[in-house]
């Protein structure tokens with residue numbers, strides 16, 4: 446079965462500099478290579494889901510500047526549906542990213558057009574209602590995230606929220622989330638703790654642990670822990686997006702069953718992404734995910 450995934454979220458042009466060491470506050474360092482790469486957590490997760498095998502629709506906004514065409518084309522090239530991609534006056538979203546030799550990064554986002562995604566139209570709502578999974582992040586206005594989640598809940602579409610960038614979440618959103626995906630920093634901000642604290646807020650939670658893999662817990666008492674593939678990371682930018690996009694696809698394909706299998710596949714997607722530089726440029730296709738998955742977990746019960 447082909448998974449149907451809708452993403453309501455951001456698209457940014459990533460301005461990426463590699464550097465031996467990330468600067469400290471107030472410090473200037475000389476970097477190395479500069480690249481521009483289509484990114485944004487929403488667009489990355491849409492591309493990740495499409496490359497992982499989903500029929501994926503994206504609802505978002507680009508500006509009226511010279512970056513907009515590149516951002517739109519990048520989604521189309523990955524096979525993502527862009528009927529819901531608006532063009533609004535002003536700049537597109539931009540992310541300033543520095544990546545060091547340990548593959549660590551810092552990211553600063555100027556939302557630009559993403560901040561103008563304040564309404565869902567009838568076609569957006571119909572796409573969400575027809576999807577298996579709605580995938581959300583926090584780089585577009587919170588009111589839009591809540592509206593999309595409400596539309597999904599009313600239609601029986603599973604709501605997966607990646608609470609990134611980290612923020613405290615209002616009850617009106619938490620009440621609509623089926624699966625929350627966070628890293629350790631985001632878990633601390635959202636719930637002041639890890640899995641048990643998250644389960645006080647949402648029925649199912651996934652905690653990503655970088656090179657240590659991922660953990661899962663739900664209110665039915667299921668607890669899972671999955672190791673990550675061992676890889677040489679060159680850039681962890683969008684690794685979380687690769688994980689979340691693949692998790693949404695695995696979840697939809699299995700109808701929410703065999704969560705351990707979906708977690709392993711998502712870990713393979715995240716690890717494969719970290720082996721390549723950039724955001725959307727690094728997101729793996731299904732064959733790449735399968736190969737790393739099979740090499741890592743073959744023989745695992």
Ligand code: RIB
Pocket residue numbers: 455457458459483484485486489539540552554584682683684685686724725
């Ligand atoms: O998750 C990585 C993404 O975060 C980057 O592509 C950047 O645009 C920011 O949204």
